[in-house]
Amino acid sequence: MVRAIRENRTPNLFALEYALSDWAVVNLILIPSFAFPLSAIEKRKPLAAHARRAGWVGCNILLDAIPADARIAIVRAGNFISPNVVREQYLRVLPFEKLAPEKRGWTLDVLNVLRRLGKTEFALGDVYAAEHGLARLHPANRNVRPKIRQQLQVLRDLGFVQFLGGGEYRLR
Numbered sequence: 579m580v581r582a583i584r585e586n587r588t589p590n591l592f593a594l595e596y597a598l599s600d601w602a603v604v605n606l607i608l609i610p611s612f613a614f615p616l617s618a619i620e621k622r623k624p625l626a627a628h629a630r631r632a633g634w635v636g637c638n639i640l641l642d643a644i645p646a647d648a649r650i651a652i653v654r655a656g657n658f659i660s661p662n663v664v665r666e667q668y669l670r671v672l673p674f675e676k677l678a679p680e681k682r683g684w685t686l687d688v689l690n691v692l693r694r695l696g697k698t699e700f701a702l703g704d705v706y707a708a709e710h711g712l713a714r715l716h717p718a719n720r721n722v723r724p725k726i727r728q729q730l731q732v733l734r735d736l737g738f739v740q741f742l743g744g745g746e747y748r749l750r
Contacts, residue, residue, distance in 0.1 A: 579614075579619050579637045579639070580616060580619055580637075583614050583615075583616055583619070583679060583683075584616075584679055584680065585679070586612075586679045588611045588612070588614050589611055590608060590609065590610055590611045591608070591609040591611075591614075591639070592606060592607070592608055592609075592652075593605075593606070593607050593609070593641070594606050602656060603653050603656070604653070604655065604656055605651070605653055605654055605655070606651070606652040606653040607649050607650060607651050607652065608649075608650040608652055608664075608668070609641075609644055609648055609649055609650070610648060610650070610668065610671060610672075610674075610675070611675075612671075612674050612675040612677075612682065613644055613645070613648030613671060613674060613686065614639075614644065614686075615643060615644070615682065615683035615684075615686040615687050615690075615715075616683045616715075617640075617643045617683065617686075617687050617715040618639055618640045618641070618643035618644050619637050619638075619639065619640070620637060620638040620639075620640055621635060621637055622635060622636045622637055622638060623635075643687075643690065644686070644690075645686055645689045645690045645693055646693050647667075647670065647671050647689065647693070647738070648671050648674070648686070650664060650667045650668055650671070651664075651667075652664055673736045673737070674686065674736070677732070681732075683716075684716065684719075684725060684729050685729050685732050685733065685736075687712060687715055687716075688705070688712070688726060688729040688730065688733065689733060689738060691705060691708040691711075691712065692705065692733070692738075692739070692749055693749075694708075697749075698748055698749050699742070699746065699747065699748045699749075700746075700747055700748075700749070701745055701746055701747070702726075702727070702730075702745040702746075702747070703745070705726050705730070706723060706726065709722050709723060709726070712725075712726065730747065734747075737750060738750055
């Protein structure tokens with residue numbers, strides 16, 4: 579999966595939750611192929627020596643590491659979402675497809691930080707508070723604060739963030 583992300587070959591993912599009692603669809607989400615940051619992939623242990631595919635290494639996809647914007651609901655709590663709403667949500671995140679795969683992860687991770695702040699308006703210092711977490715996700719980067727500022731500019735250009743001036747921003 580990591581190789582697929584790096585090579586821009588990631589498939590779209592549909593995640594389905596159903597009620598076992600009556601096999602009814604409870605939730606269905608789409609995660610577009612271009613919305614997977616490397617931070618959402620967790621390596622699993624290789625299969626045991628006695629397994630048919632001994633040594634094969636799989637992964638877990640950490641849904642909470644994918645920004646909520648990119649987890650597009652099609653069915654929520656058993657109710658179908660209007661196709662127009664689904665299309666709007668997809669078109670909203672479609673600009674991420676234009677970013678190079680090696681740069682997209684940083685942008686998605688910073689967007690995830692912004693969404694986790696839980697507020698519409700925020701300061702640069704609020705994002706800097708997540709510096710250590712972002713540094714853990716991207717250990718090769720030694721300039722995390724400048725990278726955060728750069729990614730805020732990318733998110734501004736993609737229409738997710740509005741720069742208000744003086745280190746203040748607004749989520750759109």
